[in-house]
Amino acid sequence: MRRPPSYRGCCVLVSGVLPTGTHDLGNHQRTQTRAAGKRQHFNVLRNNLRHFAMAKSSPEGSRERPVTMADLAREAGVSKITISRALSGHALVKDATRESIRKLAEDRGYRLNIAARNLRQQRTGTIAVVIEMTPSHDRSMSEPYPLSLLGAIMQELTSRDHNMVLTTMQMFCSLPPAADGVILLGQGMHEDAVEIVQRAGLPYVIWGPVDGNEAHVTVGSDNVHGGRLAAEHLLAQGRRKLIFVGDTTHLEVEYRLRGFGERIDEGGHGPVLSIVSPFTEAGGEQAMQSVLADGAGQFDGVFAASDAIAMGVISAITRAGLAVPDDVAVVGFDDAPGASRVVPPLTSIRQNWDRGGKLLANKILQLAAGGSAHSESMSVEIVRRAT
16 A cells, blocks of 8 residues: 655644643643644644545546547447457458548557457467478578568568468477468478378468369469460470479479370370479489480470479580570479579469469468358469570
8 A cells, every 4th residue: 555645744643631730831831832733733734645635536646547449439439349340450341430440549549459359369360381391402492482472471461460470391290380370382292291281270271283172272373284385385396205304292293294294195296204303403403314314315395393493404404415495495384583594594384473372361361260262273374485
């Protein structure tokens, strides 16, 4: 309990007996004078304490009470839930109403307690992005996949007032982050990464080929059509002895080969030789070196599952004394920034990374909010250059 302030010269009045009988009159007068002085001090103390108490109970003497959501609701003439939705940017609130409430909150110094809101709603306001690939010196995180996708995902999540936590599949298994949902970049070999994310029990969306499986929501490029575009380009160049380079244990790569092979078969120019390679330039170069060791005249066109693989293929071909595209034509997949700078500039199948990242972010937010979402396949196009 807070003590009242002390006052100099104050004393406690103690009741006494007035002098009588044999006491000297002067002593009696002095006693009365001292008693009157004490009563005066007591009155001063009592008055000061009254003023002190009044000051403590007045607005000027206390901290101003913080503005609450209920205060804003009363002043705006709306419900508390409308205030909450407006300050959270909810689409159910009209733009004009949302802006008016935000201005009122700013004028009154109100700040929405995001942490408290998330705790009440049992939400974190965070989306985990899990990268299936294992970063290495051969395959860095700075490549268009996943860097371009990550940039678009972060931009969209930030615009929707959400955080993003980035992790690898290994770290997700050992130290799973607190999140409202998961975006999985890459399905893994034989979809093993999908099974791991499913066991986390969180809403999730996947970057990969849309295969009609309604068990999960997937966003990805039309890999089959991309393979067909690559085949049509090489056939139009008069190439007939064709090779595919990539690792078909990944579903995206399998679909690219499927489209490529189907179009080649339709033209009566199959079968297609498939060579395994990881998603790296070094892997593409090693795969092509093994083919060249068996005889350079056995192929005149290559479709690589990624631009990085295609660049390694070109390196091996030129080192062997052959010319691209005079002797061997090459088509990549991704249309990475480096595709236009490699010598010769690489013909490639373009994926729309920016749109893909935003679709992934939007769909996981829908699912995390308890809504529904559907898979979406994005169209691709061929960018013809010198190879």
